Amino acid sequence: MTTIQVRDVSHQFSNQEYVLDNINLNVREGSIYGFLGPNGAGKTTTLRLILGLLKKQKGEIEIFGKPFDNHRIEILSKIGSLIESPSIYGHLTAVNNLKVWQKIYQSPDNRIGEVLELVGLAHTKNKKASQFSLGMKQRLGIAIALLHSPSLLILDEPTNGLDPSGIVEIRELLKSLNQHHGITIIISSHLLGEIEKLVTDVGIINKGKMLFESSLADLMKRQHQASTIYFDTNDSATAIKLMHQHKIEAQIEKERIVVSQLSKQGIAQVNQTLVANSIEVYGIRAVENDLESIFMNLTNN
Amino acid sequence: MMSFIHSFQSEWLKKKGTLAFWLVFVGGFFIPLIFLSRGIFYPQDFLAEAKSPQFWNVLLSRCWQFMAILLLPLGVALATSLITQLEFRNNTWKQLNTTPQSLSVIFWSKFAVIIVMLLQFFILFHIGIYLSALIPAIVHGSAEFYQRSVPFSSALKTASLYFLDCLPIVAIQYLVSLQFKNFLVPLSFGIGLLLASMIAAQWQYGYTIPYTYCLYNFFTARQGNLAPGGVNFHYWAAGYFIGGTLLSYFLYLNKKEKG
Numbered sequence: 001m002t003t004i005q006v007r008d009v010s011h012q013f014s015n016q017e018y019v020l021d022n023i024n025l026n027v028r029e030g031s032i033y034g035f036l037g038p039n040g041a042g043k044t045t046t047l048r049l050i051l052g053l054l055k056k057q058k059g060e061i062e063i064f065g066k067p068f069d070n071h072r073i074e075i076l077s078k079i080g081s082l083i084e085s086p087s088i089y090g091h092l093t094a095v096n097n098l099k100v101w102q103k104i105y106q107s108p109d110n111r112i113g114e115v116l117e118l119v120g121l122a123h124t125k126n127k128k129a130s131q132f133s134l135g136m137k138q139r140l141g142i143a144i145a146l147l148h149s150p151s152l153l154i155l156d157e158p159t160n161g162l163d164p165s166g167i168v169e170i171r172e173l174l175k176s177l178n179q180h181h182g183i184t185i186i187i188s189s190h191l192l193g194e195i196e197k198l199v200t201d202v203g204i205i206n207k208g209k210m211l212f213e214s215s216l217a218d219l220m221k222r223q224h225q226a227s228t229i230y231f232d233t234n235d236s237a238t239a240i241k242l243m244h245q246h247k248i249e250a251q252i253e254k255e256r257i258v259v260s261q262l263s264k265q266g267i268a269q270v271n272q273t274l275v276a277n278s279i280e281v282y283g284i285r286a287v288e289n290d291l292e293s294i295f296m297n298l299t300n301n
Numbered sequence: 302m303m304s305f306i307h308s309f310q311s312e313w314l315k316k317k318g319t320l321a322f323w324l325v326f327v328g329g330f331f332i333p334l335i336f337l338s339r340g341i342f343y344p345q346d347f348l349a350e351a352k353s354p355q356f357w358n359v360l361l362s363r364c365w366q367f368m369a370i371l372l373l374p375l376g377v378a379l380a381t382s383l384i385t386q387l388e389f390r391n392n393t394w395k396q397l398n399t400t401p402q403s404l405s406v407i408f409w410s411k412f413a414v415i416i417v418m419l420l421q422f423f424i425l426f427h428i429g430i431y432l433s434a435l436i437p438a439i440v441h442g443s444a445e446f447y448q449r450s451v452p453f454s455s456a457l458k459t460a461s462l463y464f465l466d467c468l469p470i471v472a473i474q475y476l477v478s479l480q481f482k483n484f485l486v487p488l489s490f491g492i493g494l495l496l497a498s499m500i501a502a503q504w505q506y507g508y509t510i511p512y513t514y515c516l517y518n519f520f521t522a523r524q525g526n527l528a529p530g531g532v533n534f535h536y537w538a539a540g541y542f543i544g545g546t547l548l549s550y551f552l553y554l555n556k557k558e559k560g
Contacts, residue, residue: 051399053559077401083560087396089387091318103311104400144396 001029001065003152003184004050009059011045019045021208022059027186027201032178034199034216035188036295042208043188044084047156051081063152077105080150082158086141090130094121094140097129098147105148115143118173134161142170146177153177153185159194171198192295204295222294229267231257231274232283239279243270304402308410316414321383325422328376332364333429340437347437351446356434361456362522364430369463369519374498374512376422377470378491381415385478386487395560408553412546415471423460459522466514466538472545473511479553508534511541 004027011020020042027033037043048054050061052072061068063075089097098112116122119139124132129140138161145153153174159167175198177183189195202219204212212219233239236252243250243259248270250259262270267284274281316322340347350356388394397407431451438446470491478487491512498512502520507513517534 048395048560051395053395053398055557073401073403076399079399081396081399083395083399085392087391087393089315089391089393092315096314096317100311100314101396101400103307103314104402106307 002062003027003029003031003064004033004186005060005062006046006050007060007062009046009049009056009061011049011054011057019208020049023205023208023210025203025210025213027184029184030178030182031184031200032174032198033184033186033201033203034192034195035186035203035205036190036192036195037188037205038190041190041205043190043205044156046205047081047083047154047186047188051079051083051154052076053083077148078151079154080145080148080152081154081156082138082141082145083154083156085160086137087144088129088132088137088140090128092129093126094124094129094132094143097140098143101144101147107148111147111149115146118146119143120169135163135166138162139166139170142173149181151183153183153187155185155187157188157190159189167194171195174198219294227261228287229259229262230283230285230287231259231270231281232285233257233274234280234282238277239274242273242277242279246270246273304406305410305413308402308406309413312410312414313417315387316384316418319383319387321380321387321418324376324380324383325418326425328372328380329422329425330429332367332372333426333433335367336360336364336430337433337436340433341440344437344441348441348443348445351434351438351443351449354449356446356449357452358455360430360434361452361459364426364433365459365463365519365522368426369515370499371495373463373467374470374495374515375492377419377467378474378495378512379488380418380422381471381474382478382484382487382491384415384418385411385475386484389482390484393560398559404554404559405550408550412475415475419464419467419471423464427456427460462518462535463515465535465542466518469511469514469538469541469545472542472549476545476549476552479549508532508537511538511545514538 004025006023006025008022008024009020010018010022012018023042023046025035025046035043035046045054049056050063050068052068056069063071064078066075068075089100092100094116095112098115102109102112113122116124119142121136121139121143124136129137132140138158142155142158145155155174159170162170174185174187178185187195187199196216199216201215202212203210231239231250236255236257240250240252240257243257246269248259248262248266250257252258259270267286271281271284350359353359388397398404400407434446437443473494474487474491477490481487494510494512498507498510498516501507501510502513502516508517514534514537
């Protein structure tokens with residue numbers, strides 16, 4: 001079942017060009033969906049549209065199988081969100097911040113202690129939120145999003161301002177919420193490396209257009225296919241000529257021959273051809289492109 | 302209805318420890334505190350005044366004099382802006398507008414908190430006035446003071462009219478504060494309109510300026526109707542309040558960006 005379905009949604013601010021151009025997005029129930037794109041790609045605008053913070057101009061948005069416009073309150077009661085910087089009342093303590101939202105959600109009193117414990121802020125006691133570090137504010141923002149035990153979490157760059165150990169903690173927390181409580185999570189980021197260890201599905205957006213949407217496994221497959229093979233020989237010039245004769249695209253880079261996208265069988269054939277033509281092959285090395293470079297390729301193209 | 306009550310509780314909690322919260326307490330007791338000090342440090346004046354049968358009317362009128370002309374309208378404008386701007390200042394509109402409650406509930410519960418705070422201010426102000434007379438009477442052992450009965454009905458009527466007359470300020474400041482992120486906009490708007498109302502009080506159409514009514518109410522109580530042409534400015538106050546609130550509600554519901 002699909003938890004979030006966005007169909008042909010476009011959006012523009014005033015008379016400027018479209019910041020979202022016919023985007024489609026599908027978040028499976030129980031998944032952790034990584035919503036990726038460089039700064040200004042349209043991630044936050046998409047998430048704000050999903051939450052009804054922006055008036056929808058074109059397209060359809062369904063959450064939990066129901067159109068958002070007609071079931072706003074019912075849908076929002078099952079969503080926890082953290083959009084951009086955390087929404088925190090600086091003059092209140094962490095507990096009172098949570099009480100503000102608890103009154104609305106009518107969640108049990110003991111839930112406040114639970115979520116504070118969960119995000120590691122139980123020790124803050126009478127400290128006002130304005131005195132919190134950015135990381136602590138971010139954690140409190142996540143605690144607010146979790147307060148009413150939502151079945152869908154929408155998090156816009158939730159690890160902003162967190163130190164590396166904080167990032168790992170939040171990652172583990174989100175994994176646990178997904179695995180043990182079945183919470184569907186959509187998490188946006190401009191850093192693939194930061195969320196590749198967390199997500200099950202990936203959507204990549206750039207300049208308001210969805211460039212890729214599939215499972216992380218699919219993206220990995222793409223990564224594998226995009227691997228680069230390096231041939232180290234005694235005569236690179238002759239070797240590259242032979243490769244071109246066999247219609248294999250290759251180039252010389254630092255006295256090595258570089259071939260991209262070559263199957264295992266292809267590697268064996270090239271090797272045989274080179275040896276058969278008295279070229280000494282000292283080494284063959286396959287280097288898989290990291291996800292970051294695939295992301296860069298997708299967004300740059 | 303339950304949704305409104307929960308939302309009101311949430312809004313009430315938010316104001317805890319804010320400047321607006323302290324403004325209600327400090328503002329409510331400020332003028333009475335001055336009269337309390339006068340009563341304690343100038344016992345002869347106090348004892349002489351306590352002999353007058355008009356003791357309470359004079360004290361109430363003096364307290365309202367300082368309150369009505371500047372402090373009440375300014376305090377109302379400031380407190381309303383501070384409460385409303387709390388969401389902009391803390392970047393919380395986006396969180397509030399994604400809670401499972403209708404936008405109407407959010408709008409009216411916040412508005413109700415401001416109205417209740419105003420009521421709270423009026424109550425504290427009157428408690429302060431009472432204490433500003435009672436404490437010197439106890440300290441100086443004034444027997445006459447206890448013979449003066451508090452004119453409850455006239456005090457209530459005066460307070461009700463002042464309450465009504467500052468409601469347009471609440472509505473208009475609420476409207477402006479909901480629309481502009483920058484706190485200086487509602488603040489300078491409120492101060493500007495307040496100054497304009499003081500300048501225009503004797504203008505023949507001064508009653509069209511929604512911040513003049515507290516001023517008119519005070520001078521009317523002293524010198525008869527000050528508003529030109531015998532205009533009942535209380536109706537104008539009610540009209541501005543209702544019109545301003547409905548316009549504010551309409552604009553809030555139709556905001557393109559809700560955080």
